[in-house]
Amino acid sequence: xxxxxxxxxxxxxxxxxxxxxxxxxxxxxxxxxxxxxxxxxxxxxxxxxxxxxxxxxxxxxxxxxxxxxxxxxxxxxxx
Amino acid sequence: xxxxxxxxxxxxxxxxxxxxxxxxxxxxxxxxxxxxxxxxxxxxxxxxxxxxxxxxxxxxxxxxxxxxxxxxxxxxxxxxxxxxxxxxxxxxxxxxxxxxxxxxxxxxxxxxxxxxxxxxxxxxxxxxxxxxxxxxxxxxxxxxxxxxxxxxxxxxxxxxxxxxxxxxxxxxxxxxxxxxxxxxxxxxxxxxxxxxxxxxxxxxxxxxxxxxxxxxxxxxxxxxxxxxxxxxxxxxxxxxxxxxxxxxxxxxxxxxxxxxxxxxxxxxxxxxxxxxxxxxxxxxxxxxxxxxxxxxxxxxxxxxxxxxxxxxxxxxxxxxxxxxxxxxxxxxxxxxxxxxxxxxxxxxxxxxxxxxxxxxxxxxxxxxxxxxxxxxxxxxxxxxxxxxxxxxxxxxxxxxxxxxxxxxxxxxxxxxxxxxxxxxxxxxxxxxxxxxxxxxxxxxxxxxxxxxxxxxxxxxxxxxxxxxxxxxxxxxxxxxxxxxxxxxxxxxxxxxxxxxxxxxxxxxxxxxxxxxxxxxxxxxxxxxxxxxxxxxxxxxxxxxxxxxxxxxxxxxxxxxxxxxxxxxxxxxxxxxxxxxxxxxxxxxxxxxxxxxxxxxxxxxxxxxxxxxxxxxxxxxxxxxxxxxxxxxxxxxxxxxxxxxxxxxxxxxxxxxxxxxxxxxxxxxxxxxxxxxxxxxxxxxxxxxxxxxxxxxxxxx
Numbered sequence: 001x002x003x004x005x006x007x008x009x010x011x012x013x014x015x016x017x018x019x020x021x022x023x024x025x026x027x028x029x030x031x032x033x034x035x036x037x038x039x040x041x042x043x044x045x046x047x048x049x050x051x052x053x054x055x056x057x058x059x060x061x062x063x064x065x066x067x068x069x070x071x072x073x074x075x076x077x078x079x
Numbered sequence: 080x081x082x083x084x085x086x087x088x089x090x091x092x093x094x095x096x097x098x099x100x101x102x103x104x105x106x107x108x109x110x111x112x113x114x115x116x117x118x119x120x121x122x123x124x125x126x127x128x129x130x131x132x133x134x135x136x137x138x139x140x141x142x143x144x145x146x147x148x149x150x151x152x153x154x155x156x157x158x159x160x161x162x163x164x165x166x167x168x169x170x171x172x173x174x175x176x177x178x179x180x181x182x183x184x185x186x187x188x189x190x191x192x193x194x195x196x197x198x199x200x201x202x203x204x205x206x207x208x209x210x211x212x213x214x215x216x217x218x219x220x221x222x223x224x225x226x227x228x229x230x231x232x233x234x235x236x237x238x239x240x241x242x243x244x245x246x247x248x249x250x251x252x253x254x255x256x257x258x259x260x261x262x263x264x265x266x267x268x269x270x271x272x273x274x275x276x277x278x279x280x281x282x283x284x285x286x287x288x289x290x291x292x293x294x295x296x297x298x299x300x301x302x303x304x305x306x307x308x309x310x311x312x313x314x315x316x317x318x319x320x321x322x323x324x325x326x327x328x329x330x331x332x333x334x335x336x337x338x339x340x341x342x343x344x345x346x347x348x349x350x351x352x353x354x355x356x357x358x359x360x361x362x363x364x365x366x367x368x369x370x371x372x373x374x375x376x377x378x379x380x381x382x383x384x385x386x387x388x389x390x391x392x393x394x395x396x397x398x399x400x401x402x403x404x405x406x407x408x409x410x411x412x413x414x415x416x417x418x419x420x421x422x423x424x425x426x427x428x429x430x431x432x433x434x435x436x437x438x439x440x441x442x443x444x445x446x447x448x449x450x451x452x453x454x455x456x457x458x459x460x461x462x463x464x465x466x467x468x469x470x471x472x473x474x475x476x477x478x479x480x481x482x483x484x485x486x487x488x489x490x491x492x493x494x495x496x497x498x499x500x501x502x503x504x505x506x507x508x509x510x511x512x513x514x515x516x517x518x519x520x521x522x523x524x525x526x527x528x529x530x531x532x533x534x535x536x537x538x539x540x541x542x543x544x545x546x547x548x549x550x551x552x553x554x555x556x557x558x559x560x561x562x563x564x565x566x567x568x569x570x571x572x573x574x575x576x577x578x579x580x581x582x583x584x585x586x587x588x589x590x591x592x593x594x595x596x597x598x599x600x601x602x603x604x605x606x607x608x609x610x611x612x613x614x615x616x617x618x619x620x621x622x623x624x625x626x627x628x629x630x631x632x633x634x635x636x637x638x639x640x641x642x643x644x645x646x647x648x649x650x651x652x653x654x655x656x657x658x659x660x661x662x663x664x665x666x667x668x669x670x671x672x673x674x675x676x677x678x679x680x681x682x683x684x685x686x687x688x689x690x691x692x693x694x695x696x697x698x699x700x701x702x703x704x705x706x707x708x709x710x711x712x713x714x715x716x717x718x719x720x721x722x723x724x725x726x727x728x729x730x731x732x733x734x735x736x737x738x739x740x741x742x743x744x745x746x747x748x749x750x751x752x753x754x755x756x757x758x759x760x761x762x763x764x765x766x767x768x769x770x771x772x773x774x775x776x777x778x779x
Contacts (some may be wrong), residue, residue: 027143027313027560028145028317038322044344045348047448051445051446061207063343064561064563065444
């Protein structure tokens with residue numbers, strides 16, 4: 001169980017659950033779209049050269065894209 | 080008859096616009112909210128007893144705003160004196176994201192507003208393998224839950240019947256965290272009349288534009304004394320709501336397996352593939368440009384013919400004189416100059432609307448964000464920039480999709496640098512004059528130069544974005560989060576409605592300004608201050624006693640242009656443009672070009688007394704104009720007017736200068752600000768002057 005990695009470190013196809021957040025900087029929209037503690041996620045696509053990541057919020061069956069800068073603020077545990 | 084206001088509220092991509100179109104039967108209008116450019120969509124619906132005003136609020140996930148659109152939602156719903164404050168709010172959701180819809184539903188109810196709940200796209204419940212216990216959902220939400228399919232019209236009548244519903248008082252679902260109770264208590268003193276939840280919202284938002292300064296600073300003092308971080312307040316509410324809803328819905332919505340997402344995933348593996356995704360995107364862009372050029376061409380010719388015959392008809396009916404000249408050369412020429420762009424705009428918006436409706440647009444944003452971010456732009460800037468290569472007018476309008484106001488403004492400011500189709504005729508003339516028709520390493524030099532001009536447009540746009548990015552202050556932190564919706568067959572009604580709305584907006588909005596400036600230019604070009612303008616024949620005959628009557632007649636138009644107000648202006652600005660290598664004749668062309676670039680060629684033809692109707696695609700006519708221009712001697716320098724240095728200087732000037740009043744009009748409309756419009760015009764034209772100056776001085 002690795003608790004201290006951030007979301008941007010994951011590779012395509014990896015699954016994880018969201019653990020907590022590094023800071024309170026994230027806009028409320030992130031939580032509303034499903035990045036909440038305990039939510040299981042899967043990395044579906046990553047744009048080349050450190051481009052945005054496309055993440056599946058598994059419980060909602062939704063695809064959400066975020067930049068790596070913000071992904072770096074989200075702490076996760078790999079499943 | 081009773082009048083009631085109904086507001087449609089919901090997340091993006093839930094089919095809210097289709098529902099709005101159904102309810103209002105396209106009986107709607109689009110305006111702007113005061114002071115900002117967020118589209119305000121209002122429609123009417125009449126039943127036997129009541130006339131409903133229906134407002135389609137911008138899509139949002141929460142009442143905490145993160146863009147201008149979302150701010151509008153909060154301002155309307157939190158202020159009972161707002162003219163759009165609803166009597167009933169209709170919260171629209173779709174089957175797979177009901178939980179997110181409930182978040183905003185609860186927020187609205189806790190503000191004290193009555194609301195009903197709509198599950199749209201009801202046909203997807205089975206497709207997505209869901210089972211929903213509606214009575215339990217109604218019980219949980221303490222309201223009526225309705226099922227609709229906006230595309231087929233199913234459930235719409237039932238929804239309308241419920242617009243008169245009387246709801247029981249609502250019991251809030253959100254318990255304010257204990258640690259904020261003291262701060263909330265203080266805030267209640269500032270807002271004795273507001274609901275508890277509204278007070279909490281005030282406390283958890285930074286800048287609420289519809290509160291007085293006094294109240295805002297009172298809130299700020301409370302936040303400081305209790306050491307509150309608004310982000311944390313918002314986060315605590317979101318997570319608390321989310322957890323509670325997830326728990327409560329577990330027994331109401333049962334999930335089996337999702338079939339739609341697996342199809343979407345397969346398509347995405349191709350469309351946002353790290354390599355293939357880009358190949359497909361650029362291929363599609365190429366296709367769009369082909370379509371714009373080849374499909375719009377004949378239509379534009381048709382419009383041109385139409386306006387020419389209209390002019391002819393007026394010329395035949397009205398007696399020759401100022402009135403017919405004003406109508407033909409001012410009004411009709413002005414309107415024609417706008418309408419001619421309509422085919423390009425319609426085709427472009429057709430493609431963009433289809434890309435939006437299918438869900439592909441979000442994928443483009445995903446692919447391009449990385450490449451545009453270093454310039455202070457956003458993935459979504461790619462559409463305006465690419466469209467700008469056809470025409471800046473629809474391109475600037477398509478920047479509306481960008482949520483972050485700073486990124487949107489930047490995109491609007493730099494889009495006119497892209498080489499639009501109106502620059503092409505000028506480039507062809509000038510390149511033909513000053514660049515030798517020779518090959519270099521197997522490539523045609525003129526072709527290379529033209530290609531270089533296109534590259535220059537892109538470089539100009541990106542570098543300007545880089546500079547302006549440093550200057551413009553951002554009111555919001557740049558971040559990017561968006562949903563990639565499942566792929567859908569477009570709702571053609573929505574597509575056509577969007578195209579119609581945007582095209583009409585262009586015609587009316589930009590049209591007014593273009594018409595005004597066309598008339599001003601006509602007045603300046605058709606009146607002169609003295610006898611030289613009113614009696615040109617006498618002066619020409621005096622100066623050139625050897626001229627036959629025919630030669631004199633040929634000179635009249637050019638002479639009148641020279642001594643019109645426009646001609647005096649041309650000579651007036653000569654000192655300013657002399658360092659760029661231009662004479663007063665080019666000056667007139669430049670001034671006239673501020674109406675629209677393509678006017679340059681026609682104006683030059685007038686100035687060199689060849690008659691206005693020169694067709695640059697006709698080889699022999701082109702050679703006549705070329706011959707005349709090549710032999711032209713600049714009376715300041717004694718050298719040919721169109722030498723290599725002047726030519727390059729002119730090319731650069733036209734590449735950068737803001738010389739299109741239609742674009743200026745649209746930018747004003749889209750930014751809602753004269754300040755930014757003037758800064759853009761000044762920045763572009765200033766840059767053009769500087770670059771042209773340096774180029775001429777180095778090359779001469």
